[in-house]
Amino acid sequence: MSTGVRRLQGGFEYLVRAAQFRAAHQPRASNTMPKILLTIALIAPLAGFAVPASAAEQACTTEAASKWISQSDAKANATALGYTVRSTTIENNCYDVFALDKVGKHILAVMDPMTGKIVNTENESG
Numbered sequence: 864m865s866t867g868v869r870r871l872q873g874g875f876e877y878l879v880r881a882a883q884f885r886a887a888h889q890p891r892a893s894n895t896m897p898k899i900l901l902t903i904a905l906i907a908p909l910a911g912f913a914v915p916a917s918a919a920e921q922a923c924t925t926e927a928a929s930k931w932i933s934q935s936d937a938k939a940n941a942t943a944l945g946y947t948v949r950s951t952t953i954e955n956n957c958y959d960v961f962a963l964d965k966v967g968k969h970i971l972a973v974m975d976p977m978t979g980k981i982v983n984t985e986n987e988s989g
Contacts, residue, residue: 923957923975923982931976934958940979941972957982 924931932940937958938948946962953959958974960981969987974980 922955923973924977925956926977928953928976932979937974937976937979941974941981944981946970946972961987 934951937951937960941948941960941962945965946960948960948962950961951958952961953976956976958976960972960974962970962972964970964984971985971987972981973983973985975982
């Protein structure tokens, strides 16, 4: 073999060994995926602290419950608005009225307990 051919062959072998070394020492995608998922799992619960509460989750009033309209009056107000009331609960200083609307869809109506006015409605399906 001539000297030039040996140099080319030696250079080629060097490139192959270098590529094998890099391939053996670079992180594989399968190694990085668990790290990414772990990072997301650790950060995801903290994301809720940075987001302000939506209007439905904010308190309707800061007044004492003794000044509120009664739950039976809240049911009567919702019925007068055309809802078929299934139940009422207190959540975030609001009355949550679970009802059927005029077309029969299940809804959650958030009612201000001081005024009896509906401040938000949501479909119970989402």
